[in-house]
Amino acid sequence: MTHADIRVEKGLADPEEVAAITAVLLARAAARPTAPTHHPRPRAAWRRLEREGGFRAPHSWH
Helix, strand or coil, X not given: CXXXXXXXXXXXXXXXXXXXXXXXXXXXXXXXXXXXXXCCCCCCCCCCHHHCCCCCCCCCCC
16 A cells, blocks of 8 residues: 555545546646745824824924
8 A cells, every 4th residue: 555645625526536546736836936925015104102202392283
């Protein structure tokens, strides 16, 4: 008996079906990953009042 790398958990799969899914998985694993498209979120122009310091100079305003 040989050890299988892929096992069918539910249902019955023909050897051709197992070969097809193996080919798809190997092709996806061999594909070069694309660069992540990370778009940093813009910083808000306003501040939360609970994070502000308690004292403001008399000549400053918001």
